[in-house]
Amino acid sequence: MPDEAGFIGMLRAIAHDPAARGLADDAAVLPLGDTTLVLTHDMLVDGVHVLPGADPADVAWKLVATNISDLAAKGAEPVGVLLGYMLGDNDARFADGLLQVLDHYGVPLLGGDTVSGGPPRSYGLTAIGRATHTPVPARNGAQPGDRLWLTGEMGAAMLGFEALRDGTAADSTAYRRPLARLPEGLALAPLVTAMMDVSDGLLLDAWRLAEASGVTLAIDGPAVPIATPEHRRFDALRWGDDYELLFTLPADTEPPVPASCIGAIEQRGFAPLFLDGNPVLSDAGLGWQHAVVAPPEPHST
Amino acid sequence: MPDEAGFIGMLRAIAHDPAARGLADDAAVLPLGDTTLVLTHDMLVDGVHVLPGADPADVAWKLVATNISDLAAKGAEPVGVLLGYMLGDNDARFADGLLQVLDHYGVPLLGGDTVSGGPPRSYGLTAIGRATHTPVPARNGAQPGDRLWLTGEMGAAMLGFEALRDGTAADSTAYRRPLARLPEGLALAPLVTAMMDVSDGLLLDAWRLAEASGVTLAIDGPAVPIATPEHRRFDALRWGDDYELLFTLPADTEPPVPASCIGAIEQRGFAPLFLDGNPVLSDAGLGWQHAVVAPPEPHST
Structure with missing residues (x-):
């Protein structure tokens, strides 16, 4: 292997x-x-x-x-x-x-x-x-006291994938033709302390941002906008391919583009990630480890 | 297909x-x-x-x-x-x-x-x-009256390929580990009227240079240094993978790096290429059409 x-x-x-x-x-x-x-x-x-x-x-x-x-x-x-x-x-x-x-x-x-x-x-x-702005945003700049933000919603690509897999009439556009948040990234670059795109799942990518920055991210799960029914919220947070932007801003800074505040940045505690107050102790199973899953499977089991 | x-x-x-x-x-x-x-x-x-x-x-x-x-x-x-x-x-x-x-x-x-x-x-x-120099050398700048030059020799990669194919003790380095003519390219860039690397065979690449420049290249076959025995000269001129530089210089310009003058540039005649006075009327069979031959075969049949 x-x-x-x-x-x-x-x-x-x-x-x-x-x-x-x-x-x-x-x-x-x-x-x-x-x-x-x-x-x-x-x-x-x-x-x-x-x-x-x-x-x-x-x-x-x-x-x-x-x-x-x-x-x-x-x-x-x-x-x-x-x-x-x-x-x-x-x-x-x-x-x-x-x-x-x-x-x-x-x-x-x-x-x-x-x-x-x-x-x-x-x-x-x-x-x-x-x-368009230097220093160029990186994953490693999040600071304790910052707030965590996300453009758009999670889970739309998952629903699109499932529509294709199951041959339903549901809209698969989000999976087939994702949109890059290019104007948003340009507007955010001068303001963010850290930024990345969410390609492998919100939780896994948040874990990586926390690791790169040496901080703990405390995510407020219910604050994450999702494209799925509520009972599939956790799936939506773990599925990839949505290509939204995940970023951190100082507490007194509001984003210049539509985005949701989904958590806070804290001093590094014993876990890089907390979800609704519960520590996440490993990145195993958090999302898509890049390109080692073939083909994607639903996470809803 | x-x-x-x-x-x-x-x-x-x-x-x-x-x-x-x-x-x-x-x-x-x-x-x-x-x-x-x-x-x-x-x-x-x-x-x-x-x-x-x-x-x-x-x-x-x-x-x-x-x-x-x-x-x-x-x-x-x-x-x-x-x-x-x-x-x-x-x-x-x-x-x-x-x-x-x-x-x-x-x-x-x-x-x-x-x-x-x-x-x-x-x-x-x-x-x-x-x-390192603008205008950046292109394939399309050869002028009638220029001379045609080549670094190094042709056919070394062919011999290396054959050594691997036949399991002989002959040196296969030229095929396995080609060297890019980087210092030569840097030295030549301010002087050349046209330049390209020879990846798909000297004759085919010369054809392309002639077509891009709208000129005729008259190649003096015996002037081309070859790594092969003389009886395989034509094979060496058609085999690729040597990664030498093919370039044109005004008649009064000498190259600042070791190279051989292998021909002359003429007004476009009825063929883009002449080899030893004989017109080459088609690029079919001249060399490797990029990446459609799998795996390389010897040309000596």
Whole structure:
């Protein structure tokens, strides 16, 4: 079995440049001349991140949007993307989706590579952004006394996934075509003490923010807006793919964009995370450990 | 069957930003503030670009070196790479090779993504460079009256591939661990009228340079240094993976680095390429059409 944690540990030992941020942030941050670049690369793999029978246009959309979301978490303006594409069936439909998502975000396709191979097919995307504010927001800046905020609501992607899985008529758009919170990230960057996007589940990503900042996050579960019925609140807090922004602000600062205050930042206690007063002592089972679950399963059992 | 040419045509229609250079160059060239970025992304796929049983350290080396070669062709200094990695057997060995090649070129690992999936495994690398000279060399600047130059020799990678394929004791280093002509590219950038790296075979890449520049290249076959016995000269001219630099200089300019003059640039005649006075009328069979041959076969039949 591949040992992802072990390999990432080896990469961290290699990635000692400060721009890499210890491979523990949403993106690399590289000052270059009078510009600060923000760089991110994500892969999708059929059967791991992409459901069988997925519309290639949706794959293209998600590939771009999830990378743009990483830029949003840094308050970075996208300046272009590079695509790594494995040819297969219905390449034209992928190109359609790519055109749509690039138009939506006003981002140019700059280059990339096209290869044969698979199945399974894999897809890579590099997004290049320009920081609009320095210091560039990071996961490690949350301070005791700050408040914890979240844009949007959790669980919409989960419902979309379930609609696809079960073949119901429910709307699956949130899962297939997530929206990156780009304008929100740009507006928040000068104000936040820490920020990240929620890709792997609110609780797991909050855990990571707490660990990076060396603080404890006390989350008020009922304060988290959810797209699901109330009885599935805990599922919604653990499911990923919603791509909202999770951020911390000083107590006297109100966010300039619609967002919900979902908790408080405290001195580091014996757990990095408290949910409704209960300590969370391990990140196991909190959400999606990145890309090791294939394909996603419902969490409602 | 996937139609690579058709799909690339669709991408070209999307990639209308001038920085994309019509997806017809070795890299994207993006002015940003006081810096000009040079950006490239390549993928390798097991069984397509990677021989069965290849040492993962060699895969890492080649993945990085081939992207650095694209930067070399632009006279760009590498500032970092992002890795897309699919976990598998012997990840530690891949990390070893990655460390070696990044140290060799003094390039930091900035970030990337690690995923499950495969087989076949695929690997992506994005290299980010900073142009050291503007205008940044392109494929389309060759002028009638220029001379055509080549660093190094052709065919060494072919011999290395054959040693691996046949299990002989001959040296396979040139195939497994190509060297990017980075110092040469930096020295040449202010002088050349056109430049590219030779990844898919000298004749095919020369054809592309001629097409991009709208000129005819007259290649003097015997002037091309080869690593092979003389009877395999034509194979050496068609085989890829040597990663030398092919460039054009005004007639009165001598290259500042070791290189061989291998031909002349003429007004566009009825063929883009002449080899020893014979017109080459099609690019079919000239070399490796990018990534559609799996795995490489010898050309000596």
